[in-house]
Amino acid sequence: MTTTERNTFMRTDIEFNADGTTLRGWFYTPEGSGPFPAIVMAHGFAALKEMGLAPYAERFVEAGFAVLAFDHRNFGASDGTPRFEIDPWQQMTDYRHAVTYLQQRDDVDSDRIGAWGTSYSGGHVIILGAIDKRVKAISSQVPVVSGYSAIQRLVRQDLFPDQRKAWEQDRAARFAGADPAMIPIIDPDSMANVAFPTADSYEWFSSAAKDAPLWENTVTVASLEKLTEYEPRAYIGRISPTPFLLMVGQDDTVASTDLPLSAFEQALEPKQFAVLPGGHYAPYGGVAFEPAVTTARDFFVEHLGSKADR
Numbered sequence: 246m247t248t249t250e251r252n253t254f255m256r257t258d259i260e261f262n263a264d265g266t267t268l269r270g271w272f273y274t275p276e277g278s279g280p281f282p283a284i285v286m287a288h289g290f291a292a293l294k295e296m297g298l299a300p301y302a303e304r305f306v307e308a309g310f311a312v313l314a315f316d317h318r319n320f321g322a323s324d325g326t327p328r329f330e331i332d333p334w335q336q337m338t339d340y341r342h343a344v345t346y347l348q349q350r351d352d353v354d355s356d357r358i359g360a361w362g363t364s365y366s367g368g369h370v371i372i373l374g375a376i377d378k379r380v381k382a383i384s385s386q387v388p389v390v391s392g393y394s395a396i397q398r399l400v401r402q403d404l405f406p407d408q409r410k411a412w413e414q415d416r417a418a419r420f421a422g423a424d425p426a427m428i429p430i431i432d433p434d435s436m437a438n439v440a441f442p443t444a445d446s447y448e449w450f451s452s453a454a455k456d457a458p459l460w461e462n463t464v465t466v467a468s469l470e471k472l473t474e475y476e477p478r479a480y481i482g483r484i485s486p487t488p489f490l491l492m493v494g495q496d497d498t499v500a501s502t503d504l505p506l507s508a509f510e511q512a513l514e515p516k517q518f519a520v521l522p523g524g525h526y527a528p529y530g531g532v533a534f535e536p537a538v539t540t541a542r543d544f545f546v547e548h549l550g551s552k553a554d555r
Contacts, residue, residue, distance in 0.1 A: 254306040259313070261346035263339050269322040270294060270315025270343075273306040279352030282359070282549040283311040285343045289364025290331060290389075290472075291430050291440070291464050293321040296453035297529035301361070304538045309551040311353050313343055317366075321459045327425045329461065331468035333392070333475040337369040341377055348379070357381055357549045361541060363528065364500055365389050368477035375483035382548040384490040384541045387525050389500045390508045392475035398501065399442060412470040419467075426466040440464055443498055449526035478508035485513035488548040492519045492528075492537055499525035517544060 259272040271294065275281060284305050288298055294314045302312040317336050318325030340360060348355040359382035362370035367388025374383035389395050400408055415426040429439045431447045441450070454460045481489075489512055493505045509518055519540050527533035 254303065256302075259346075261315075261342065263318065263342035266318050267324045268315050268318055268339060268342070269324075270313055271299075271302065273302050273310075273312040273314075274352060275306050275309050275311070279311065280350075280354040281309065281311040281352060282357035282545075282551070283313065283347050283353045284359045284361055284545060284549075285313045285315075285340060285347060286361040287315055287317055287336070287340065287343075287366050287369075289362075289366050291320065291329070291460075291468075292364075292450075292453070293457040293460050295321075295457035296460065300530065300534065301538055301541070304542055305361075305545065308542050308546055310359075310545060310549070311347075311350075313347055315339075315343055321457070327465055329427065329463050329468075330425060330465040331365070332471055333365060333369065334471075336366065337372050340366075340369055340373050344377065344379055355379075359384065359545050359549050361386070361545075363387060364525065367500070368392075368475065371477040371484065371489075372480045374487045374489060375480035378487065380487065382488045382490075382545055383484060384492075384544055385505075386492045386528055386537055386541070387494045387497055387500050387521070388477065388491070388505055389472075389475070390478040390481070390505045392472040394504055395500060396469060396473050399440075399499070401442075404438065408469070411466055415466045415470075427463045428466050428469065430462050430464055440469060441499065445524050445526055446499060449529065453529065478504070478511070481508050482511045482513060484516075486515070488544070489516045490519070490541065490544045491516070492521050492540060494521050494523060494525050494527060494533065496523060497525045 256273050260269045298314045302314050305312050316323040347353045360370045360380050361384045363386040367385040370383050431450045432439045491509050521533035523532045528537040
């Protein structure tokens with residue numbers, strides 16, 4: 246176990262059980278003694294905690310929150326097979342396991358736990374807020390609210406029939422005992438057959454991966470099929486009365502700008518909305534980081550309070 250201490254917080258490597266699979270992450274605690282209000286967070290599609298989560302966690306912990314940032318199963322430091330397979334429903338369920346883990350800690354106030362998600366996990370926390378009322382505040386940043394619409398926009402339509410055929414072939418091969426078929430996440434060639442063919446996706450993953458030695462440029466083909474089946478926007482009207490913050494990217498060409506905007510109209514009060522400058526990856530150290538982290542921090546302070554409020 247590794248523990249990092251700074252003047253304003255301490256970070257410890259932790260692990261917890263998720264239906265028999267060990268998930269691993271960082272647990273941050275602020276100065277002073279608990280129990281603290283807490284925030285659980287994980288990254289988006291195929292990204293690891295080292296790829297931009299620490300700056301968010303540090304700002305939250307400096308505001309008085311305990312923070313759990315973990316790697317999704319099948320990725321990074323967490324266990325799970327098939328490696329590099331993304332099942333969004335399982336990832337959302339693992340958020341619930343993380344909440345349970347937090348509730349068992351003596352240094353966490355079990356009645357004041359919030360959830361933060363971004364991109365794919367931004368969709369996860371929408372569903373989490375709708376179905377798990379242990380969570381008292383939800384912050385969803387540049388979320389995927391419709392997997393089907395997202396992949397319709399990311400995959401060239403002339404390639405979509407071949408994509409469906411690849412999913413069918415992979416199902417048959419796996420049924421026969423073969424290893425899962427794989428596809429790269431990014432490629433410098435925008436015409437390559439990859440999960441994320443946009444130029445900003447290539448730029449961000451290539452750069453962020455330098456800080457994440459466990460990251461690999463691959464996901465299972467089945468991960469894309471599972472994406473098409475995932476519709477967090479269908480749950481957005483059920484988040485209330487849990488406070489809900491939605492932040493969208495002004496020029497988001499990955500999760501889109503219009504889709505979460507439209508979905509937000511179906512959310513009930515209490516709800517809050519913000520438009521961030523830049524594209525999908527701008528919140529990760531780019532022009533949108535400061536407004537994104539400040540808005541989320543203030544939202545959690547308002548709805549979860551500080552340690553002194555308990």
